[in-house]
Amino acid sequence: MNTTDLVIDVTGITKLFGDKTVVNAIDLQVKRGEIYGFLGPNGSGKTTFIRMLCGLLTPDAGTGTCLGYDVRNQQPEIKRHVGYMTQRFSYYEDLSIRENLDFIARIYAVTDRASAVQNSLECLGLANRSHQLAGQLSGGWKQRLALAACLIHSPQLLLLDEPTAGVDPKARREFWDEIHRLAADGLTVLITTHYMDEAERCHRLAYIAYGNLLARGTLDEVLASARLTTWTVTGPALPALAENLRSRDGVEQVVAFGNTLHLSGRDPAKLAAAVATVRDSRYDWKQTRSTMEDVFISLMDQAKDNFK
Amino acid sequence: MNRFAFHRFWAIVLKEFIQMKRDRVTFAMMIGIPLMQLMLFGFAINSDPRHLPTAIRAADQGPFARTLVQALRTSDYFQIVHEAETETETQRLLQLGDVQFVINIPEDFSRKLLRGERPTVLVEADATDPAATGPALAAVNTLASSIFNRDLPGPLARLQAKAGPVDFRIHAHYNPENITQYNVVPGLMGVVLTLTMVVITALAITRERERGTMENLLATPVRPFEVMAGKILPYIAVGYIQVTLILVAARCLFGVPMVGSLPLLYAVALFFIAANLAMGITCSTLAKNQLQAVQMAVFFFLPSILLTGFMFPFRGMPEWAQAVGSCLPNTHFLRIVRGILLKGNGPLEIAPELWPLLLFLVVAMAVGLKRYRRTLD
Ligand SMILES: Nc1ncnc2c1ncn2[C@@H]1O[C@H](COP(=O)(O)OP(=O)(O)OP(=O)(O)O)[C@@H](O)[C@H]1O
Numbered sequence A: 001m002n003t004t005d006l007v008i009d010v011t012g013i014t015k016l017f018g019d020k021t022v023v024n025a026i027d028l029q030v031k032r033g034e035i036y037g038f039l040g041p042n043g044s045g046k047t048t049f050i051r052m053l054c055g056l057l058t059p060d061a062g063t064g065t066c067l068g069y070d071v072r073n074q075q076p077e078i079k080r081h082v083g084y085m086t087q088r089f090s091y092y093e094d095l096s097i098r099e100n101l102d103f104i105a106r107i108y109a110v111t112d113r114a115s116a117v118q119n120s121l122e123c124l125g126l127a128n129r130s131h132q133l134a135g136q137l138s139g140g141w142k143q144r145l146a147l148a149a150c151l152i153h154s155p156q157l158l159l160l161d162e163p164t165a166g167v168d169p170k171a172r173r174e175f176w177d178e179i180h181r182l183a184a185d186g187l188t189v190l191i192t193t194h195y196m197d198e199a200e201r202c203h204r205l206a207y208i209a210y211g212n213l214l215a216r217g218t219l220d221e222v223l224a225s226a227r228l229t230t231w232t233v234t235g236p237a238l239p240a241l242a243e244n245l246r247s248r249d250g251v252e253q254v255v256a257f258g259n260t261l262h263l264s265g266r267d268p269a270k271l272a273a274a275v276a277t278v279r280d281s282r283y284d285w286k287q288t289r290s291t292m293e294d295v296f297i298s299l300m301d302q303a304k305d306n307f308k
Numbered sequence B: 001m002n003r004f005a006f007h008r009f010w011a012i013v014l015k016e017f018i019q020m021k022r023d024r025v026t027f028a029m030m031i032g033i034p035l036m037q038l039m040l041f042g043f044a045i046n047s048d049p050r051h052l053p054t055a056i057r058a059a060d061q062g063p064f065a066r067t068l069v070q071a072l073r074t075s076d077y078f079q080i081v082h083e084a085e086t087e088t089e090t091q092r093l094l095q096l097g098d099v100q101f102v103i104n105i106p107e108d109f110s111r112k113l114l115r116g117e118r119p120t121v122l123v124e125a126d127a128t129d130p131a132a133t134g135p136a137l138a139a140v141n142t143l144a145s146s147i148f149n150r151d152l153p154g155p156l157a158r159l160q161a162k163a164g165p166v167d168f169r170i171h172a173h174y175n176p177e178n179i180t181q182y183n184v185v186p187g188l189m190g191v192v193l194t195l196t197m198v199v200i201t202a203l204a205i206t207r208e209r210e211r212g213t214m215e216n217l218l219a220t221p222v223r224p225f226e227v228m229a230g231k232i233l234p235y236i237a238v239g240y241i242q243v244t245l246i247l248v249a250a251r252c253l254f255g256v257p258m259v260g261s262l263p264l265l266y267a268v269a270l271f272f273i274a275a276n277l278a279m280g281i282t283c284s285t286l287a288k289n290q291l292q293a294v295q296m297a298v299f300f301f302l303p304s305i306l307l308t309g310f311m312f313p314f315r316g317m318p319e320w321a322q323a324v325g326s327c328l329p330n331t332h333f334l335r336i337v338r339g340i341l342l343k344g345n346g347p348l349e350i351a352p353e354l355w356p357l358l359l360f361l362v363v364a365m366a367v368g369l370k371r372y373r374r375t376l377d
């Protein structure tokens, strides 16, 4: 792998708030054109990490580059080429949609500003509502405006902090199609999300909990690294069965999905033993591939044990 | 590569203009505050109060006593609202605050006067507020020397008041009639600008931080000076609207003389407005939220009206207060405005007051820039 192809290349990035380590020695390499998913429970330090990448926070330790610029002292250059979408809507609510886009376009000195803004409005599907105040948009539309605004200066790297929170499924699909199109053209995207289906649409993933990077790689690599075994069961009186199973040794998760229960654990032998104790003809047991969600909840539980 | 970029500065200016236009209430306040202050200070405040309620206890009803009462009436300072009979009555009137003065004419007034024995007229004043009684008491003294001259003709002329050994001739320059408004209304310009300009920009950066828009602004390549200058420029326009409003009112409502050059005044006002805006922005970078920012602005505003010579004579203050006052831009601007409007000062005369303004502007801007946080740390 050629290092110049690394858009993000940081090692040991650490951030403390007071004496609390919020981001703990994280290494991350992201290649050009890659869609990199950043996952983790609430308060795990995702937003803090992204802010350090784009120069909004100074790391307390660690070094590295973003777009080839040093993250510690070349922040102005980084800001010029990065599109950052904040988790909380942070455009001007008392400006109209068009005025917001125009403001950003002026700040970045976008060439041919008028047509860039017009294009962006049309892509958004907001051309006929461009005079509406941003504050009057619904939550999902605000997200879409924010995405349009951080793309207007054609950045080389997109940092998206939960861009699809509160966005409807169709708009989310369109959004991901757009992200893939942009990535195919060489744009690099680092995106945080809590949606498992979105995690599956990323090229690579990193899982961070309580400031620590716990797993990374492609979807399959992350699934494999968790070494999780999962069983499903269908049949009568599932709530009672679930209660029964929850207390057994080796059973780490019991989750109801409609008419099936998912049973997961890291020790296959113990899990099989637990299944054997309740197995009878009324139930239909199957061993299946673990889902992302199973894996993430397992990682989260482990993290809690390790760091709390 | 990292220098001031006009396009970014201009983006901020346009944005601020739009936001100002949208925020109707704030805009109305910026016009309303000068109007209200003009009404309050221009019409309501008078440092030379007249027609003060007065009680007379005249034990002597002779012609000289009547002349004295008449003279008091025509002096404008006294309005006789009570004719009291006894001392208990007058004391009660003073105590209740029904009258400001009690004038006691003794029963032997006329007799003593004619004998040349200098009768005593006791003037009792409710002097809780020295500003209310001072001018009237001064007027009483000048009365005595002149009122009886007409009543004491011929052989009695020897009783007329004699001129003192020295003739003090008073020539009150610039405001000979001692009209309070001539002093207050031009002074209001500095006060109104200080109040509105500092408060409005004190909110400028804390508002961005509170609404979360700061995160976005910081993520763009915009530089601190571009933000500060971009936020200042639109309000300079507002400041000029206020200056014009006050000048028009000064001329049309209060008839304040304008001896000096108005263009010069407008030019100097730029530095004063900018100094206040920079001060506001600096408050804004120091405060954690909008409430704190406004509190800081008020903290700055109070000395700006009390210690600058707007409310009380500057030279009457103790040394330390004069020292504090000299650090405030309003002190210097008041002298400039009054100097230009009332005295016809030119550039040379105002120069000593101009450089402190510039110094303040530079210092406030520098502190603001230093304190402006480029990161969210
Ligand atoms: N400015 C700050 N000062 C102090 N602590 C902070 C600050 N910002 C974040 N934190 C703390 O840092 C931790 C990580 O916060 P962060 O916002 O990075 O989490 P996150 O992974 O983005 O969470 P979420 O999924 O809820 O967005 C949290 O415990 C939070 O309380």
Ligand SMILES: [Mg+2]
Binding pocket: A046, A047, A048, A087, A161
């Ligand atoms: Mg977050």
